[in-house]
Amino acid sequence: MIHFDQVYKRYPNGREALSGLSFRIEPGELVFLTGHSGAGKSSILKLIALIERPTRGQLFINHQNTAAIKARSTPQFRRSLGVVFQDHKLLLDRPVADNVALPLIVAGVPRREIDKRMRAALDQVGLLGKERNRPLELSTGEQQRVGIARAIIGKPPLLIADEPTGNLDPDLALEIMQLFKRFNDVGVTVVIASHDVHLIDRLGARRIVLEDGRVVGADAPHPGAAPSAAAS
């Protein structure tokens, strides 16, 4: 599903975030990227979402070399990807319904179908009935679940999340993580950047440990997934 091959990422300010990073994530896996802040977790997710491009090395997603995806095909690519952010990135002046439906609206899906799928997505995160609310009328945990509903409404095969529980207390964090696990159970590949070691241990999912832009340790691939060749 995801294959980093000797990827380097150097930002314009000269900081090298990734230094020859290589690993593989197979379809259907649930993987946590862990490590201290600045280890390169966010950079990896940005490269997967095509927000950033590798300085050197190659990144394959779904057997497609991302270097071959031109700017004009980027929107199409992103529609096959669900992204969850630590700060939700919700549109605060729009009701929950519009926020969740946004990926379908920009993809030009007919209104009637959008309504149906929007309700289904809200149902999956347990927020059915909050369609007309504004994001700020919801709790932090609920806002994060709106973000997740938006990420999964397009039924993407790949879901990535950057510190999705960063602002939540432990109970809520576990709830959110179990939500991700449920999507993984139905076949969605899920990659979560998190430094919450205790939580990751409780979930027992595969970990890729990063330090200074390199992989310094990785668990064996997810039991349910195809054999992986996670390199260090």
Next chain:
Amino acid sequence: MPIALNTWLARHAQTLMGSLGRIVQHPIATAMTMAVIALALALPLFFNVLLENTRAATADWNQAFELSVYLAKKAGAERAEALAKQLRTRPDVARVRVITAEQALVEFRESSGFGKALELLDTNPLPNALVVTPSLAASTADGTQALKVHIASLADVETVELDTEWVQRLNALLDLVRRVIWLTGGLLALSVVLVVGNTIRLDILNRRAEIEVMKLVGATDSFARRPFLYGGIWYGLGGGIGAVLVVAVATALLAKPIQRLIGLYGSQFQLRGLRFGPAVLILGLSMALGWMGSWIAATRHIRAVEP
């Protein structure tokens, strides 16, 4: 196919109303932008209305050349009548009107405002005069010139004036004024494009976060740009309506004084305001300018907003 078209239309209609809704959310900023557009468009539009009126008022002067024939002081009213009679027999003369010195004095006293000063004069300083209108066939530059030479050769005729030069000068002046109006109009239209472009640029900066999110979930640049294009069209429409209103009010305010002024020249003249057709044209033009400004700004700045 019809379903796809319906969806497409519905989506555009939704974006159209959505962009209107957002514009209305900032009534003061929106009103200011529209007012700037309205004033920029109203100025050349108003001058054009005045120009068109001037052209309409002077249109018949172009054809009807008249020869003013001033007789010598010693020639009396009887002599004037005799000359008129003689001229009326000519084939190149359509009409001859006699204006006696007394008539001329009365008219001058009423219309010039020098009534009191004229009363101080012992004798009438004005001569008897004839106003000769050439026949249609003779209403050419050569024809009138020949007639002028003939009349000038008659006895008791002091001077003959052919009032074509100033008509030509007036026409040249009106042409020049029209060009100036077009030039200023072009420059002000450009400024409308820039004003809308700048407003849209600020709109985009204000909604940067929203555009980022939209792009992150797979919006194309043209999708993200669409509401701003509609926004530009709304600004243009609002500004265009404002310009038409400004011109209507200005024309109404000036109608009375202009009528009085023209009345002093003994002419019946009604100031014509902006007509329906040109008004609609102006609305279309201002919408096009708004669209152009927003297109330029949105295309550039939306591409620059990257998550």
